[in-house]
Amino acid sequence: MEELVVIGNGMVGHRLIEALRDRDGDHRWHTTVIGEEPRTAYDRVALSSYFDGATAEDLSLGDPTGPATDVHVGERATGIDRAARTVTTASGRTLPYDRLVLATGSTPFVPPIPGHDLPGCHVYRTIEDLDAITGSAKNARTGVVIGGGLLGLEAANALRLLGLQAHVIELAPHLMPAQIDEGAGALLKNLVTDLGVQVHTGTATTGIEPGDDGRAARLTLDGGGHLDTDLVVFSVGIRPRDDLARACGLDLGERGGIAIDDTCTTSDPHIMAIGEAANHRGTVYGLIAPGNAMAEVVADRLVGGDATFTGADTSTKLKLLGVDVASFGDAHGRAPGALDVVVNDAASGRYAKLVVSDDATTLLGGVLVGDASAYATLRPLVGSPLPGDPLALITPDGGASVGADALPADAQICSCNAVTKGTICEAIDAGSTDVPALKSCTRAGTSCGSCVPMLKQLLDQAGIEQSNALCEHFTQSRAELVEIVQATGITTFSALIERHGTGRGCDICKPAVASILASLGGGHILQGEQATLQDTNDRYLANMQRNGTYSVVPRIPGGEITPDKLIVIGEVARDFNLYTKITGGQRIDLFGARLEQLPAIWSRLVQAGFESGHAYGKALRTVKSCVGTTWCRYGVQDSVGLAIRLEERYRGLRSPHKLKSAVSGCARECAEARGKDFGVIATDNGWNLYVGGNGGFTPRHAELLASDLDEDTLIRYIDRFLMFYIRTADRLQRTAAWIEAMDGGLDHLRDVVVHDSLGIAAELEEAMQRHVATYSDEWADVLADPDKLARFVSFANAPDTPDPTISFTTTRDQPVPGTPLNLGMPTPRPQEATR
Numbered sequence: 001m002e003e004l005v006v007i008g009n010g011m012v013g014h015r016l017i018e019a020l021r022d023r024d025g026d027h028r029w030h031t032t033v034i035g036e037e038p039r040t041a042y043d044r045v046a047l048s049s050y051f052d053g054a055t056a057e058d059l060s061l062g063d064p065t066g067p068a069t070d071v072h073v074g075e076r077a078t079g080i081d082r083a084a085r086t087v088t089t090a091s092g093r094t095l096p097y098d099r100l101v102l103a104t105g106s107t108p109f110v111p112p113i114p115g116h117d118l119p120g121c122h123v124y125r126t127i128e129d130l131d132a133i134t135g136s137a138k139n140a141r142t143g144v145v146i147g148g149g150l151l152g153l154e155a156a157n158a159l160r161l162l163g164l165q166a167h168v169i170e171l172a173p174h175l176m177p178a179q180i181d182e183g184a185g186a187l188l189k190n191l192v193t194d195l196g197v198q199v200h201t202g203t204a205t206t207g208i209e210p211g212d213d214g215r216a217a218r219l220t221l222d223g224g225g226h227l228d229t230d231l232v233v234f235s236v237g238i239r240p241r242d243d244l245a246r247a248c249g250l251d252l253g254e255r256g257g258i259a260i261d262d263t264c265t266t267s268d269p270h271i272m273a274i275g276e277a278a279n280h281r282g283t284v285y286g287l288i289a290p291g292n293a294m295a296e297v298v299a300d301r302l303v304g305g306d307a308t309f310t311g312a313d314t315s316t317k318l319k320l321l322g323v324d325v326a327s328f329g330d331a332h333g334r335a336p337g338a339l340d341v342v343v344n345d346a347a348s349g350r351y352a353k354l355v356v357s358d359d360a361t362t363l364l365g366g367v368l369v370g371d372a373s374a375y376a377t378l379r380p381l382v383g384s385p386l387p388g389d390p391l392a393l394i395t396p397d398g399g400a401s402v403g404a405d406a407l408p409a410d411a412q413i414c415s416c417n418a419v420t421k422g423t424i425c426e427a428i429d430a431g432s433t434d435v436p437a438l439k440s441c442t443r444a445g446t447s448c449g450s451c452v453p454m455l456k457q458l459l460d461q462a463g464i465e466q467s468n469a470l471c472e473h474f475t476q477s478r479a480e481l482v483e484i485v486q487a488t489g490i491t492t493f494s495a496l497i498e499r500h501g502t503g504r505g506c507d508i509c510k511p512a513v514a515s516i517l518a519s520l521g522g523g524h525i526l527q528g529e530q531a532t533l534q535d536t537n538d539r540y541l542a543n544m545q546r547n548g549t550y551s552v553v554p555r556i557p558g559g560e561i562t563p564d565k566l567i568v569i570g571e572v573a574r575d576f577n578l579y580t581k582i583t584g585g586q587r588i589d590l591f592g593a594r595l596e597q598l599p600a601i602w603s604r605l606v607q608a609g610f611e612s613g614h615a616y617g618k619a620l621r622t623v624k625s626c627v628g629t630t631w632c633r634y635g636v637q638d639s640v641g642l643a644i645r646l647e648e649r650y651r652g653l654r655s656p657h658k659l660k661s662a663v664s665g666c667a668r669e670c671a672e673a674r675g676k677d678f679g680v681i682a683t684d685n686g687w688n689l690y691v692g693g694n695g696g697f698t699p700r701h702a703e704l705l706a707s708d709l710d711e712d713t714l715i716r717y718i719d720r721f722l723m724f725y726i727r728t729a730d731r732l733q734r735t736a737a738w739i740e741a742m743d744g745g746l747d748h749l750r751d752v753v754v755h756d757s758l759g760i761a762a763e764l765e766e767a768m769q770r771h772v773a774t775y776s777d778e779w780a781d782v783l784a785d786p787d788k789l790a791r792f793v794s795f796a797n798a799p800d801t802p803d804p805t806i807s808f809t810t811t812r813d814q815p816v817p818g819t820p821l822n823l824g825m826p827t828p829r830p831q832e833a834t835r
Helices: 011-023 047-052 127-137 150-161 182-194 243-247 288-302 375-381 390-394 421-429 435-442 452-461 478-488 493-500 509-519 563-575 595-607 639-650 711-728 735-741 745-753 761-774 778-783
Strands: 002-007 029-034 069-072 077-081 086-089 094-096 099-102 106-108 121-123 142-146 165-170 198-201 205-210 216-221 226-228 231-234 238-240 258-260 271-273 278-280 316-320 323-329 339-345 350-356 363-369 412-414 550-552 579-582 588-593 620-625 659-664 678-683 686-691 703-709 808-811 814-817
Touching: 002 011, 002 094, 011 029, 011 288, 047 127, 047 150, 047 703, 077 243, 121 127, 127 150, 127 231, 142 150, 150 165, 150 231, 150 316, 182 198, 182 323, 182 339, 182 350, 182 363, 216 231, 258 271, 323 375, 339 390, 350 390, 363 375, 363 390, 375 412, 375 452, 412 421, 412 452, 421 435, 421 452, 435 452, 478 493, 478 509, 478 711, 493 509, 550 595, 563 579, 563 588, 563 595, 579 814, 588 595, 588 814, 595 778, 620 639, 639 659, 639 678, 639 711, 678 711, 686 711, 703 711, 703 745, 711 735, 711 745, 711 761, 735 745
Parallel strands: 002 029, 002 099, 029 069, 099 271, 121 231, 142 165, 142 231, 165 198, 258 278, 620 659, 659 678
Antiparallel strands: 077 086, 086 094, 106 238, 205 216, 216 226, 316 323, 323 363, 339 350, 350 363, 550 588, 579 588, 678 686, 686 703, 808 814
């Protein structure tokens, strides 16, 4: 195998490794990666989420180590010997290469003003930088960000999240001068100021003065002004890390950066460069999309391809301090004869500008602030004929719209991953018939997600109907059936299918409707007609196991249990000879109960104060917890108390799929709340709420919905989240998939739950309160009703006779399923059961 050495394990270096691994089917290359930071690549674009509660693990892009890939973290390359084709490192390691790729990225530029190196002055680039800022903020009240570009505004938001009064100082006349024009910058300033950030544009910092403790304390400004502060964050641009290239004699750009050609090759044919370290045709790109494109080109070239990099789309769409900002194409109208079409609605907080050709027929670029919903359709049109009046395209209710059919095949739908309309259409033709499949096949929509609405349009354009029908008996979706039941007051399946469906129903719609009726207060699931709708597990309020027996899982809220209750579980397991196992959800499973034994087991448990744990139903399962401040020296909140409150509030809540939760008492996350449908993590100021996580076949990390909440606000938000999920999700759709499929995704969900954008918050809370007020234990209800109890027999005509096909053997002193008996056939003498 040939040796490839990659210096730099940032996002672009990581993308190169992935791209090469996908292409190198002949196993031509062995790759060695040298990363200076103490961890493998992480999502630097989402770095600010670190202040929202995300951890380094959450940001990680994964460890690329594999059979043909070695990764050395915390290792700094110190020299390149081009003649010997070797790389040396600070630890003394010498690595030979056949091909070398420099993915060294960039460093933050710190202007050499007096006091720039005082304690309390920081840059905003790595996780370690953010840890340092967090440390400085502990005893601070005010923070200043020098630089009002993309990263500067993110840094200002970080200071806000840390509880500081944030100031932004920008030398240019308006914010984000590289991306947006003066009109958009003026509106952005107003919107940011309304959020509590003080903005000083057209202002230069001339020095930083120390306080009595020697730390940065005051900024001096041009014109004689000053600004008191407790910490300073520099965000005034980047500089390519080209020192290794410079030292070994590679050609550099006029203003820095490693000069590369269209193949991403440097002046040495054995060395290539990508990302922010590279200078292509005089341009150093500071965005992830061009870096990814370079990585793809290099990966292709390494396996004998002929891909080229001829420039990149620098369009971007971001949410900065909650404000949507987007720019694309020639946003500043620098093309000869370019014309501006502008809608500036300061009253509603909206600015839109299209840059068009001198004859107003071709879109050249644009800027959107406040409302960037048109970005996904306008950006791919850059360089193409306009489909209508440009003013109508950006005027609310202007009557014009841009659809997927207006885009040429070479229009770039996903700029983050350079995916064209043609590529997506080819994937659709090859069998990718929904958005998740398109994401997997093309990578479109897997980065910022702004192109997902266009993916849906392309599916529609291809004639692929995204049916929402629940099944062949109901043309309506599950969410639509929820609305019908709410509006009509229907309480039975037979009435619903008679009035709004066809046929008699099936094993898809019956349990789904049963769940809907239960979640809307339709009574006990084994009451009357309801009992016939349930699937196998719900029908007997227990999970059927492979030998025909059932498991019993009592609820243990928050995982907290008294010794007396623990003894009861042990006695029940002993007396009924049940297999016993502690679950990952901090509960105890009792396996091997025969159907006719279930009521007797429940009776013992209910008398001891236990309830059904709903392990059999699409309902809340558990709310795990760590011990929190009760015992742990690292805990900052009472996680056990909150977990118990949540589990007792949402117990018995029927939903489209099972629900799991957890509460961690500190950022160490011992309860694994980020892997739950809704998870809560304690902070010094309250609780962070995460949603949309799950384990299972396709694990997902939950995402932050809201931070630093008091307990009552937290519970109101969870009430809204769960009821909105119950009302709008599809059948058997976990919360993660529900959020991903939602138009607007997490941002829309946050608008609904936190900001009440649909005006239904009170209704959702009232619905949850009805559930809490009407809850009753399903086991206890069965025990109190002779008609329901009559269901729990193996043979209707011999209710006291156990099922003879069930047998057990013993493993590790516990009963486990034995070989089933073959009744009615000549068989060897059956294995003797242990019970």
